[in-house]
Amino acid sequence: xxxxxxxxxxxxxxxxxxxxxxxxxxxxxxxxxxxxxxxxxxxxxxxxxxxxxxxxxxxxxxxxxxxxxxxxxxxxxxxxxxxxxxxxxxxxxxxxxxxxxxxxxxxxxxxxxx
Amino acid sequence: xxxxxxxxxxxxxxxxxxxxxxxxxxxxxxxxxxxxxxxxxxxxxxxxxxxxxxxxxxxxxxxxxxxxxxxxxxxxxxxxxxxxxxxxxxxxxxxxxxxxxxxxxxxx
Numbered sequence: 001x002x003x004x005x006x007x008x009x010x011x012x013x014x015x016x017x018x019x020x021x022x023x024x025x026x027x028x029x030x031x032x033x034x035x036x037x038x039x040x041x042x043x044x045x046x047x048x049x050x051x052x053x054x055x056x057x058x059x060x061x062x063x064x065x066x067x068x069x070x071x072x073x074x075x076x077x078x079x080x081x082x083x084x085x086x087x088x089x090x091x092x093x094x095x096x097x098x099x100x101x102x103x104x105x106x107x108x109x110x111x112x113x114x
Numbered sequence: 115x116x117x118x119x120x121x122x123x124x125x126x127x128x129x130x131x132x133x134x135x136x137x138x139x140x141x142x143x144x145x146x147x148x149x150x151x152x153x154x155x156x157x158x159x160x161x162x163x164x165x166x167x168x169x170x171x172x173x174x175x176x177x178x179x180x181x182x183x184x185x186x187x188x189x190x191x192x193x194x195x196x197x198x199x200x201x202x203x204x205x206x207x208x209x210x211x212x213x214x215x216x217x218x219x220x221x222x
Binding site (some may be wrong): 031033035041042043044045048055056091101102103104105106107108 | 149158159162212
C-alpha cells in the first residue's frame with residue numbers, strides 16, 4: 001500500500017523557468033495539501049485541494065503559483081518564472097475526510113533555483 | 115487566525131525524559147497534532163488530542179489543556195534516534211497550521 005508519492009525528489013531550475021511538482025495521494029485519501037518549508041523554518045500552508053476543486057488557496061502567492069488536482073492523475077503544483085526565493089522543500093500531504101487521522105506526507109521535492 | 119508557539123531548540127541526554135511545550139491561539143478548536151520530522155525527511159504523525167488529558171503511546175505521550183491553549187509532548191527513555199524536530203499543528207477548516215518546530219538534540 002504505497003504512501004504519498006511525490007516526484008521528482010530533487011529539481012533544479014534556472015531563474016525564469018517553470019517548475020512542476022507532482023503528488024499522488026495515498027490510496028483512499030481524497031484531500032491533498034501542499035506546504036513549503038524553507039531551510040531552518042516551519043511548514044507553511046500553501047493550498048488545500050479535493051478532486052477537481054481548490055478548497056483553500058490562502059497560502060499561495062498571488063502570482064506565478066498554481067495548483068490543481070484533476071479527476072484523473074496526480075495533483076500538480078506549478079511555479080512559473082521561478083526566482084531564487086522559490087528554493088525550498090515542497091511537501092505534499094494527503095488525508096481522509098476525517099481530521100483526526102492527521103496527514104500522511106510525501107518525501108518532498110527539493111527545488112533549487114540557480 | 116492561528117498562532118502557535120514552541121521553543122526553538124532543546125537538548126537532553128540519552129535515557130532521560132523531555133517535555134516539549136506548545137501554546138496556541140485559534141479562532142476555533144478541532145484538536146491538536148504532533149509530528150516528528152528528521153532532518154531532510156518528511157514529517158510523520160505522532161499523536162492527536164481533542165479532549166483534555168494525557169494520551170500515552172509507548173515512549174511518547176501527549177497532553178492537552180483546551181482552557182489554557184496548551185499542549186506538551188513527553189518523550190521517555192530518550193534514544194539517539196529521537197533527535198529530530200517536533201512540530202505542533204492545529205487543524206482549522208480542513209487544513210493544519212504548523213508551529214515552527216522544536217529541534218531536539220539527544221546527547222550520549
